[in-house]
Amino acid sequence: MTASHNDLANAIRALSMDAVQAANSGHPGMPMGMADAATVLFTKHLKYDPTRPDWADRDRFVLSAGHGSMLIYSLLYLTGYAAPTIDDIRNFRQTGSPCAGHPENFLLDGVEATTGPLGQGLAMAVGMAMAERHLNARFGDALVDHRTWVLAGDGCLMEGINHEAVGLAGHLQLGRLNVIWDDNRITIDGPTDLSTSEDIKARYAATGWHVVECDAHDAGALDAAMKAAKADPRPSLIAARSIIGYGAPTKQGTSATHGAPLGPDEIAGTRDALGWNAEPFVIPDNVLSAWRSAGERGAEMSASWRSKAERQPEWDDFSAAMSGEIGDALETAIEAHIAGLIDAPVKEATRKSSEETLKVVNAALANTIGGSADLTGSNNTRTADLGIFSAENYAGRYVYYGIREFGMAAAMNGMALHGGVIPYGGTFLIFSDYSRPAIRLGALQQTRAVHVLTHDSIGLGEDGPTHQPVEQVMTLRAIPNLNVFRPADAVETAECWALALQSKEAPSVLALTRQGLPQMRKEGVVGNLSSRGAYRLKAADAERKVIFLATGSEVHLAMNAAAQLENEGVGCDVISMPCWELFRQQPDSYRRDLLPDVDPSRILRVSIEAGVTLGWAEYTMANGLNIGIDSFGASAPASELFEKFGFTTDAVVSRVKDKLNKS
């Protein structure tokens, strides 16, 4: 007995409603509404091989409407991926099941991105499509020639980030990107017309997209729409008019199906309406067999690709790029660069030091793709050799992202997830508030991306409090699995870049100054001192009474204050602390050496950082002194601001002496 399209689609519906019911939690409406579209996509259009989920030239599928996670779990099971198993689906949303509430890229092969925070899936897909075109330009059709498919809902399309993503994709003419819009006219609060009156199709057309419409429950129409999307050289929006919770007799078409189990009665009614008689979590043999056959379509394609690919002259380079390894050339080049700095110290802004490092990095590593959200000259992110990534030149390695900080960061995540490239991108540190949700999602997804965040304190001067980050460095430190680097000079900047690029499973932030900084490190050392997260830059000469802990532009201030205190017989250590996260990972013995466990009244610990003091007590202890800024900044020349906020040698020395005298 063969299986019909409806049988295949109903298998998704049944698994979805039953799993949500079993979990007593989840979102059945979307998978039930999009089952037909997903069936057509996964049986006729998507290029994938469940037995080789890491096939480099597979199509990428991103479920941007991540709450409909049962859709992708159903598809992965039905098409024959090793996981999830039917038991995993039975345990949807339970401890230990890879079928988590939202799809997590680190739990299941075939989940190309972690989604759920709306709009970001689509925006990451733009990055995947950019990576695909870039690698195609670099390595040729035989190695790289695939598409990126997205399933997005009204929520994704209302979020601001979709405007940024759509604008970027339209401008770059990413014709390999096809977005299926689940046009169900329902949001959580009710009909979409409660909150929007937009003509979405016209908006996409205005942004350079191809738009095609179809009935989301007509397999033939879906097939034709997907063919049209593939044929068009522009990115495509497939507006698929759908019924949320399709099949649920009394609830379909309403927000009642969106985010709650249907309930036993409605589920029974749905079985009747769909003619689906199988028990929960049972897929009839003919249906499963048809699904598995669809999954097997890809095996020959992937084998054929591989045999051809391996014969290409670019194969080794391509494999190396896809491996994500950065090789020894980079380390050697950065070491040579640092040796040059030791020979001829510089005074420069760390954003400039970053540019000098990037000259070395971009020459040594062909995989980097840089860019900036319209602050190229300020972020110092562009080096001469990169070429511009554009619709006319996908081989270019520098992206003018436009004024789209969030879209940029999400695209960088998408590139990193795609693999083969290492993205970095710049904006002002203050605007990490705009891109923060993507920085976080990159950390959760364990992707490598480097966020180059310049103008990192009141040191930016006249632009004033809207542009002066005071809490951003600390709040970025609060994000798990994110390395926040705030280097003190040109040498630390080069070290931190090396660490960021070596970090395959965590993104990094580089917080860099606008203003010039003297070089603190003038002696060569073996290894990368910043890799310990913190290190003793200066040991006390006189009896140690004070330990300074400082980062970035405040390290030289700590050194100056220490020098003055030493003149007065007060011995001071100075710890430079470019990365809290790496310091936390050091052995206890190393940490105790820098920060000995002695009575705080005997050795005063003083933190200096031109940002909020919140958090520093962890290192300075209850009786420590935390020098920072716990208010908004102000508009004035930088030197006046540093004086106003107490960041001068005299002010620091005076506060330290007051504190020493009191304790």
Place this chain on the structure above:
Amino acid sequence: MTASHNDLANAIRALSMDAVQAANSGHPGMPMGMADAATVLFTKHLKYDPTRPDWADRDRFVLSAGHGSMLIYSLLYLTGYAAPTIDDIRNFRQTGSPCAGHPENFLLDGVEATTGPLGQGLAMAVGMAMAERHLNARFGDALVDHRTWVLAGDGCLMEGINHEAVGLAGHLQLGRLNVIWDDNRITIDGPTDLSTSEDIKARYAATGWHVVECDAHDAGALDAAMKAAKADPRPSLIAARSIIGYGAPTKQGTSATHGAPLGPDEIAGTRDALGWNAEPFVIPDNVLSAWRSAGERGAEMSASWRSKAERQPEWDDFSAAMSGEIGDALETAIEAHIAGLIDAPVKEATRKSSEETLKVVNAALANTIGGSADLTGSNNTRTADLGIFSAENYAGRYVYYGIREFGMAAAMNGMALHGGVIPYGGTFLIFSDYSRPAIRLGALQQTRAVHVLTHDSIGLGEDGPTHQPVEQVMTLRAIPNLNVFRPADAVETAECWALALQSKEAPSVLALTRQGLPQMRKEGVVGNLSSRGAYRLKAADAERKVIFLATGSEVHLAMNAAAQLENEGVGCDVISMPCWELFRQQPDSYRRDLLPDVDPSRILRVSIEAGVTLGWAEYTMANGLNIGIDSFGASAPASELFEKFGFTTDAVVSRVKDKLNKS
């Protein structure tokens, strides 16, 4: 000698280029390009009275492209506001001048909003236009009948938030909102076609806007376009094709004029090209006189408005609303509500407690406007009596914001800036990452808005790590001038709502649970205990060895752990700490009473909060114990997650005893 339109516009250009040159910092290109549009607006269309900047029925003007701040400073000076003076303009961007790098609403009357973070000015203007229509519906044309004007650049229109703002304005048919788009085709990185290919006019039309085009250097065309905008019932986009840095002979039309002084030679050339012979900071008498006359247009209008307004029966209510005072009725009503809870304690989620409080608040205060970013049922933000705010019913007090967290928060800021209403809006706490830039800008602007952020920990359960805030409470605490409340039960929730509403000059966050919590406070007290930020919920019975500090859903856990420890002879205080910011403001004696300054080895301090531990050492000291979550969450039922992450009575007791035994 009368002054021509060009004379008036050139006065803006001269002040702008000279002030930027004097500061050696700033953005001359935008004010020079938009001088004609601003002149037409401020001499012919904008309703304002420089002598009464607080005139309630004035038009609001928002310079969304805030970097062009010299435009508004020029206009305020020229039209005769008390400030800035010409000396303030001479001191543009210098210490103490109200002419800061970006316009700050708290420094100058006539600056309706702090702008600079791109896109947010436009989004706040949407909120102002909403407030205007709402107050018009409530109080009538005689009292409220004005427009909101915005000047926005390409940056504002590329940012994602503009999509959310534009969608909301189009849906709500805010015909009193008119946006002048500085269509200069230049961004910082170069021509706009480096990064965008969008047909902006078509996009706005697709979103329900009226679009009119004009030459930004043709006064007649600008006038006609503004008339058309005023006549159309939809929100209007005036696409004003402009030349950035208009008048600068070699630099106009290029990004070289955007963000740097023109230089002495170019400025001299501009003077020649414009026929402007006056010295820097000197405005010829005839020109200043013409400008002042334009400014004086409004005096009669405002006087006439006032005399009519005062005769309206609604005048007293209107004045009370615009004063921003909330009156005693609210306090009394909340006290009665709390008394009811003391009489009949409840076990409920604090999001539900918030809803119960809102029933009281919305009945007692006619000024509240609530809403949610499509999570009404989850955020519990809607009470029955509000009515829906829509194009058909501006009298409604509940806004379906759609899936637009950032747009919602920015609109709330705009409403608060407009005055007459008190906005609150809900989303999940995790999505404060999306709205964070607006929460911050509200704090900087000293506006009152209440962000109702529910599902505030792993306690939300199955939705998993994308939806589980672990660092959000702490990172919100890092924002200056923001009160972050995390109430422990129904009583604290009511207290925190009262405090949030009383806070006229700082926004508030309420972090609320999805899951039910037992009521901790069962005895009546005089006053609002949460107003101290932290208070002793339980004093030690046995000799005090431990002080627990906990917030929100972890307070009852601390109480349970304390009870068990007391059984074993270990005396424990429990401090409930709903608001760090308010606790910091308490006198030293109060803080020392709760947290005595004794050797930490004698009394162990233990923090419990289901979020990052970063920051807690400030209160628990170096030898304290911080129980928290320093990784991402996971997908599972809430009770299993609390167990997995160590938030059970047994786990807490065990860790405390281990620590006591070690010290």
